[in-house]
Amino acid sequence: MSEQDQQQTVPEVFLKPYNPAEHEDKLYKLWEDSGYFNPDVCIEKGVTKADAEPFSMVLPPPNVTGTLHMGHAAMLAIEDILTRYNRMRGKRTLWIPGTDSAALATQSKVEGIIYKKEKKRRDEIGREELLRRIETFAEESKETIIGQTKKMGSSLDWSRYAFTMDEKRYHAVTEAFIRMYNDGLIYRGARSVNWDPAMQTTVSDDEVKYEERNSPFYYFKYGPFTIGTVRPETKFGDKYVVMHPDDERYKQYSHGQKIEVEWINGPITATIIKDKAADPEMGSGVMTITPWHSAVDFEIAQRHGLEKEQIIDERGILLPIAGEFAGQHIKKARDAIVEKMRAKGLIEKVDENYTHKVATNERGGGMIEPQIKEQWFVDVNKEFTMGHSEIPGVQEGDTVTLKLLMRKAVENGGVSIFPERFERVYYNWIDNLHDWCLSRQIWYGHRIPAWFKDGEVKVQAESPGEGWVQDPDTLDTWFSSGLWTLSTLGWPEITDDFKTYHPTTVLETGYDILFFWVARMILMSTYLVGQVPFQNAYLHGLVRDEKGKKMSKSLGNIIDPLDMIEKYGADATRLSLIVGAAPGNDMPLSEDKVRAYKKFANKIWNISRFVLSNIADANWAIEPVFSARDREILDTLHSHVSEVSADIEKFNLYLGAEKAYHYVWHELADKVLEESKEILNGEDTQARYARQCVLRECLTTSLKTLHPFMPFVTEAIWQEMPPHLKKRELLMIEKWPV
């Protein structure tokens, strides 16, 4: 066959190197228009059996605070591989897209933008106007995020798209809240909460980030005792002095005894409290407490029924109790207070090299000031009688707590966490869990379905009538996120989707939101429907730069997934985020790595060109007579495919991807193709035909095996293949090779 003849038998497009930009958007449209992202369409068109085993997964909804980063890209790559693989396996495969309002983070971001531009704060803009602006911002974000998600090749069923604050999700949130309230699992109470004076809201324990700081540590004389503190500005109301009951040094003092001490603004009467919370090893073993501004002190005060007094207001300003310092901001007041203490001779010593951790609001706020506030809480320790249960190890009628449900769901294998070591991290978190503070004093988010009138409270969706005022607070964003597997499938209605796809098969997300999200979905789902939300939780790591550093704007080491897609293609970007990324481990990424996989895409392109041009003249009606070597090649191929399948089944995508890469390049291209040249050019027509059959099999099987990892280049080739070489028009719905 002459060179010219060969070229005529192969589509012209193969004569140039593979150019991802030329194909990707067109291919995505082809897939999307086909409707096959939707499992219902797959059944309608006979691609999937109506009674096939379901495979379902929710996309962790990206926050509508901006654009996608490499972490999102990695998540999309992993989840799309699982989705495409299972779809090709013939399962009823559903991957549900969505976005998250991320109430606190989004409001904080928009407030920041407005303040920068207009120098206006929340109160000057007003609730309605601010909400309008946040919603506009969120809408734009959603568009951007959806566009970027498609660029990655994500085979999400867009017909089921959900937003955490849309109408259906609102119903789920309201229903969940009311049910939990009626069961006594949500209560309203005055408790110590994490207050953010900058954002003017409470935040949950998990949203508090501790930062190491160096601050002077003061030793003050408190009557006959010495007490230590880094926060003199909270000490005005300290009238309880606490020591361990067994501390020999203080055995002459008895619990409840009153003593007179000279303090910041004059003499006060202090009461001795004996409590095991005081650590005799720590400093002098004696401490005073500030129940209003410390969670630990609050607990001590609760135990002994002590008085609690507010010292600092919600903006960080000292109250009248501070005497001459009242009205000052705590930041400014501290030095002045210390100066006064020094003048009064109440300072024993100062340790200038003291490091401690300062609580800050991780979601864009400032330093946390504990306050006692009337808030809504989820009681994680309250016992109740379990209703319907499909959770392993939990029977209907059992006495349980939310904590117990969360533990049992994992302990008895209802939910398997990968990698397994995170199960221990999960238990550790449950053991330390306190009641979950649900209410936020921000405007963007789900309003709490509670109504007040003359000191009465009613919890219900609609207003009880004239004069009832709805709680102005909104819910922690993780409350609606916790319902995600339920609410995206139609709950509280028991829809067909819910019956078919819940519990979902896999939940894939970063290990950094194990507590925020994974645990809370388990809580919500086990309590509300008696099912686990997902059978498997697959946790990926953080994408880091080539030196293992966290990507950040300030370090200037951010690699933008869209840049990578534009330069090297989505396939290369995907593969670079998969190979070498073991579950639960952080993954290093460099542009070189992405570039390397672009070359691989081109290699596949050229392999296809070679094979297609060399098998174009075959008459496929004849039964081939395989040589021993032909059989060996096919055996190697098939055992390769089963290895890759096993790796995907076990969520070891990084191994499967590397094997696929290695096989195609170093086995198929370097060995099989090279040695086939002689046979293809030889005179032995029987041997030549047999090898053509082998090559055809190797190519189609390799394309199928690679498809979940590199959907675009493999589909592009598939679309160029002569129709008689393929069963289905789209590679995306071809059957996975067995």
Added chain:
RNA sequence: GCGCGGUUAGCUCAGUUGGUAGAGCAGCUCGUUUACACCGAGAAGGUCGGGAGUUCAAGUCUCUCACCGCGCACCA
């Protein structure tokens, strides 16, 4: 304080049940043979953090030490 990772080629990292060490990038030699120079062939490069143990056999299992990183709790 409790717990979890990591320490493997110059760099960044893989290495699933223990059986002659792998990838990407960088570097070296040769090769423009019609699938591909976004390539091929070949060579070089590692006492797998230190030490001890189990085993016929340990990067892989056990113990121990060191250093780096992370989570949680405490933080008067």
